[in-house]
Amino acid sequence: MSSARSRMEDVAARAGVSVATVSRALRDSPLVSDATKQKVLAAAEELDFAVFRAASALASGRVGRIAVLISGPVRAWFNGAVLDGLYDGLRAAEHELSVYRVTSLADREAFFGTLPVRRNADALVVTSFALTTDERDRLSSIGMPLVYVNQQVEGLPSVSIDDAAATRLGIRYLVNLGHRWPAFAQVDARIGFTYSALGRLDGYRAELAGLGATASDVRVLRARGADDGESVVAQLLGLADRPSAVMAESDELALSIMAAWTRLGLRIPDDLCVLGFDDQTLAETFGLSTVAQPVTELGRRAAAMALQLAAGEEPAQREVLLPVRLVLRRTTAALRR
Amino acid sequence: MSSARSRMEDVAARAGVSVATVSRALRDSPLVSDATKQKVLAAAEELDFAVFRAASALASGRVGRIAVLISGPVRAWFNGAVLDGLYDGLRAAEHELSVYRVTSLADREAFFGTLPVRRNADALVVTSFALTTDERDRLSSIGMPLVYVNQQVEGLPSVSIDDAAATRLGIRYLVNLGHRWPAFAQVDARIGFTYSALGRLDGYRAELAGLGATASDVRVLRARGADDGESVVAQLLGLADRPSAVMAESDELALSIMAAWTRLGLRIPDDLCVLGFDDQTLAETFGLSTVAQPVTELGRRAAAMALQLAAGEEPAQREVLLPVRLVLRRTTAALRR
DNA sequence: CTGTTAGCGCATTCAC
């Protein structure tokens, strides 16, 4: 059990074969007989041997690792959920996951300036980024397969939901409950970090327009952060023709709106209907109706696609679109006059 | 810009030096003159060169990566917050972060059986695990420095809070507000995943005992999951001598209790005071009073310690204990009869 | 301070 230090050579000696055979056997190559495979596996087990992936990478050119670039902290629910899905997809293929995070403008410049990921991953998954053209070019220039999550770049591999359509679904639901017209709450884009926000706003505007609302019926409320429901409530209460329903761009913002609203002694859904977006952990806890997106599944699909591209295969479908669904709970109800 | 393919050799040629010098210059070795360093850096920049870490690892024996083992999904707030801290600490040192996750018993056996991490990281950080003796032995056997987060193992490097003391602080606060005696809500340990839960329960019992409560004053309420506040509320309302305050082992559970409680038309803090543990993102949103633990800082300190151990240095302090603090918001108040 | 030399541990030719 000198574990950490034993090499393939030792395993080969113990199994009575050559290192080449050990290498092949451990990677389950069809070029090795079953009998030999068993011997090698047994020897490796006894010596508690594990392949030193760095050496393997140097010899093969593949590092056995997929990198992911996330915007914002890992503790943000969306990022965590995507990482869970990526991990699911990668573990089965015995690949590792390297995380790169960009939270500030400085981070962002540092990342795109040096691209530390290059040569050190077999593929890169980029989530929810509102990339500039320069940044996108920079990424493509590193000669590494790229998969976008919740961001469509024409012709490039991506796994997304249709943010605009999902928002339209939510708005249509509110309108069908009699709410004319729902407002839409959004976090002020700081550094243009989230790509999805744009699509959702577009969806809101498009659906209202399609249903015959006029320009003045469009009410976009702005928060300074996902926890700034208070500003949204203030804006709501300051409107001449107060909306009876509001859709938020995320559950987090929706929950914050709920907290601010009820703290004033106002009720939900009686005085205001609230519809979220995401279906994160606490949405169910608080009975929040929401448009659910399959974030972990986005991650799984992205992992699968990244693995295919890393292996040089062409994925069957380059632009995967996953369905969302409306989850009805207790924060929405028909309008009562 | 053949970027992804240029090697040190090319940089050396362009800078007019040897590859050894390039290697040293890029790692900012003091053995290289400033003038040479500049030349090399310029050449590397022009060729858009990046070191192939796998080759570097093979030659040096260090892989430039710290691994972390988390229990439960990445999207759990605690895990995300720790990962953020680890990332902070590692990025500055140009190290990467590899994530290993264990969510089920099968995962757990697979991980400890094969220890995929061995030889592929310079140190391992283990968070919040209630490890068996076997598992701990298995970890030590891989000859890799280990750092425990929120888990103290005598003599081994760790970064933690004092869970028992933190809970006692919270309970004492409630008692000083006149609540005799507060109950404690906890999630049923499934596979013995979280280490902290044990310490918190101990702290609750110890503080009540220390303040003169009798055995029947100790009320431990059990939930089937962090989102099962409903069970806790049911147990509360079924008690003969209903407590006027409850402390939960986590904010998530506390928030769920709040949701279930207010849904019944009961009020907080009037009819029940609720105290959480963590100070996660949504605690502030909902005005939850809580015992705040510096999770991201735990991650930073763990990263620093892991880097030191990986470099063969002995950290100044092997068992770091970080302070918690009480955050008073709107879910706790003095008892009014 | 800089260059030369010799591997690091594995995957992959090519023989057999």
Next chain:
DNA sequence: GTGAATGCGCTAACAG
């Protein structure tokens, strides 16, 4: 099916 030989790109002695 298996073994022997070669080299992946870099770092670490050792000279100078």
